[in-house]
Amino acid sequence: MSFGTGCNRRLAYSIKLRIFLSVFIALFFLILIKDSILYDFYIPREPIDSKKALHWSGDPIAKGDPRWQEADIFAEVFIYSAHYDDIGLSPLIRVIGIALDPLPYFFVKCRYYEYQDGPVVYSVSGEVLHMRERNGRSYLGAYVECPLDESYNFLPYALTVDKGNNSENLNFMIINYSRDVLLPPIERTSTESEYSTEDYEDTVSEFDEDYSDVAPFDWQWNITRCFPAFHMGYDDHIMLAEMVAVSRLLGVQHFVFYVKNAGKHVLDMLEVLKAQGDAEVLPWNLNLSEQNLYYAGQFASINDCLYRHLWTSRFLLFADADEIFVPRDQPSLFSLLDEQFAENPECGAYLFLNVFFNLRFPTAVPRKGNKTTLNFLQRLKVLTHTRRHKEVLGPAIRSKPAVDPRRVHTGSVHIIQKFRDGYETCVMSRYKGLLHHYRDFPEPPLDEQENDPYLWEIFADIVAETKMILDEYDEMVK
Ligand SMILES: *[C@@H]1O[C@H](CO)[C@@H](O)[C@H](O)[C@H]1NC(C)=O
Ligand SMILES: *[C@@H]1O[C@H](CO)[C@@H](O)[C@H](O)[C@H]1NC(C)=O
Numbered sequence: 001m002s003f004g005t006g007c008n009r010r011l012a013y014s015i016k017l018r019i020f021l022s023v024f025i026a027l028f029f030l031i032l033i034k035d036s037i038l039y040d041f042y043i044p045r046e047p048i049d050s051k052k053a054l055h056w057s058g059d060p061i062a063k064g065d066p067r068w069q070e071a072d073i074f075a076e077v078f079i080y081s082a083h084y085d086d087i088g089l090s091p092l093i094r095v096i097g098i099a100l101d102p103l104p105y106f107f108v109k110c111r112y113y114e115y116q117d118g119p120v121v122y123s124v125s126g127e128v129l130h131m132r133e134r135n136g137r138s139y140l141g142a143y144v145e146c147p148l149d150e151s152y153n154f155l156p157y158a159l160t161v162d163k164g165n166n167s168e169n170l171n172f173m174i175i176n177y178s179r180d181v182l183l184p185p186i187e188r189t190s191t192e193s194e195y196s197t198e199d200y201e202d203t204v205s206e207f208d209e210d211y212s213d214v215a216p217f218d219w220q221w222n223i224t225r226c227f228p229a230f231h232m233g234y235d236d237h238i239m240l241a242e243m244v245a246v247s248r249l250l251g252v253q254h255f256v257f258y259v260k261n262a263g264k265h266v267l268d269m270l271e272v273l274k275a276q277g278d279a280e281v282l283p284w285n286l287n288l289s290e291q292n293l294y295y296a297g298q299f300a301s302i303n304d305c306l307y308r309h310l311w312t313s314r315f316l317l318f319a320d321a322d323e324i325f326v327p328r329d330q331p332s333l334f335s336l337l338d339e340q341f342a343e344n345p346e347c348g349a350y351l352f353l354n355v356f357f358n359l360r361f362p363t364a365v366p367r368k369g370n371k372t373t374l375n376f377l378q379r380l381k382v383l384t385h386t387r388r389h390k391e392v393l394g395p396a397i398r399s400k401p402a403v404d405p406r407r408v409h410t411g412s413v414h415i416i417q418k419f420r421d422g423y424e425t426c427v428m429s430r431y432k433g434l435l436h437h438y439r440d441f442p443e444p445p446l447d448e449q450e451n452d453p454y455l456w457e458i459f460a461d462i463v464a465e466t467k468m469i470l471d472e473y474d475e476m477v478k
């Protein structure tokens with residue numbers, strides 16, 4: 001009896017074990033092929049017409065300037081810009097692009113030039129890689145990493161990227177050096193082996209401290225703000241003016257816009273901001289549908305801005321035009337970021353938490369101010385929409401990052417995709433800083449609202465700065 005029971009138990013146990021194992025294995029494979037099930041079978045793969053994809057109706061773009069171009073004749077990889085990236089162990093040229101998912105090929109030829117229309121000085125094999133995990137679209141943001149050959153004592157002026165034979169001259173990119181690079185980039189001795197690892201690490205950490213504690217050179221800008229490409233005819237020029245006005249007052253010194261397409265008002269406003277000297281506007285001649293590429297290629301623009309401003313700016317901010325980074329316990333965004341990054345040297349980026357200032361909520365105007373000012377104020381959103389959702393959303397849920405560009409390898413929309421070694425994500429305390437998001441949003445119940453007229457503290461400055469921008473706009477469109 002006892003023998004039989006033991007045997008039955010063992011049998012039952014072994015069946016359970018087998019069932020468990022099969023379920024486990026099945027689950028394991030399911031996880032492995034999940035992406036393919038979810039996406040691969042549904043990715044629309046209708047051939048893209050490169051001419052249509054690269055359509056541009058704005059001013060002509062000079063040869064070599066940032067613009068979308070083909071890397072091959074089958075619309076498999078498109079490239080936009082090339083940046084000198086000297087943060088890793090050996091400097092390289094980082095090309096910003098998009099590539100089909102799955103990657104159609106892994107290697108390309110990078111050919112370096114000394115001047116426009118000059119001969120190829122040397123060429124190397126470059127690697128194509130996606131910036132991010134798949135998202136069901138046929139194209140994903142991508143890098144082409146082109147190494148530099150240090151035996152040529154030469155910093156290239158431009159490069160082309162192509163699949164190899166018979167496909168030269170499809171593109172041409174002037175390389176962007178975000179700071180002056182001294183030649184040779186690394187002091188060389190007769191043999192490489194003279195550098196011990198220890199020496200090297202010492203150099204790296206000294207270098208790290210150098211720029212975070214005391215800048216070894218003057219930053220061109222303390223804070224630069226980057227925006228994803230305007231598309232779908234975006235035309236809210238007043239919100240754009242308000243956002244720029246408030247951001248300037250809080251310490252943003254430079255604005256980087258990409259334009260796929262925008263309405264006439266916004267295009268004119270961008271001209272005004274350019275003329276005022278703190279806006280940079282880059283063409284985004286990429287006409288791909290949402291099915292083919294997520295949000296007009298936001299990943300590519302984020303990382304173009306990251307590398308374009310690798311060394312120009314102490315901090316970069318990434319967000320949309322209806323969002324404003326607001327320091328909540330001090331007047332300056334710069335001093336807030338400076339303080340937070342200094343106190344937490346492991347932080348590569350701070351996520352600012354999102355709070356909705358709902359455009360459906362009732363508006364209010366400050367008591368101070370004369371009639372003219374109050375009349376003008378009625379046109380503005382930021383000062384009249386003081387009611388917000390009580391809830392501050394959590395990190396990664398619509399949060400937007402402020403980054404030290406030298407500590408981030410690849411940016412993303414609400415989080416950071418990849419850090420440089422040793423750095424991590426930090427979250428800005430909601431009492432120190434918030435992302436004000438001015439948006440028309442389904443109304444939550446009344447008790448979940450809150451009055452938050454924080455920006456009224458600089459009400460007069462905001463009115464004056466916005467009025468100055470809108471006056472120049474009126475002057476220009478007259
Ligand atoms: C943009 O792409 C769409 C879809 O491929 C195409 O129908 C349209 O003609 C393109 N627009 C231009 C101006 O090329
Ligand atoms: C391709 O390039 C390689 C080396 O660059 C050369 O040896 C080969 O002949 C080329 N093939 C064609 C078809 O041009």
Ligand SMILES: *[C@@H]1O[C@H](CO)[C@@H](O)[C@H](O)[C@H]1NC(C)=O
Nearest residue numbers: 174175176177178280308309
């Ligand atoms: C590099 O990028 C910055 C910012 O866009 C721009 O001001 C500068 O002219 C560029 N330099 C080169 C050499 O392209």
Ligand SMILES: *[C@@H]1O[C@H](CO)[C@@H](O)[C@H](O)[C@H]1NC(C)=O
Nearest residue numbers: 218219220221222253334335
């Ligand atoms: C950045 O801010 C510091 C501290 O306020 C200031 O000394 C410095 O001049 C600023 N740099 C630029 C480029 O404005």
Ligand SMILES: *[C@@H]1O[C@H](CO)[C@@H](O)[C@H](O)[C@H]1NC(C)=O
Nearest residue numbers: 369370371372373460463464
């Ligand atoms: C109203 O206030 C603004 C800003 O303080 C001032 O520039 C303007 O002259 C005032 N207008 C009148 C009519 O008092």
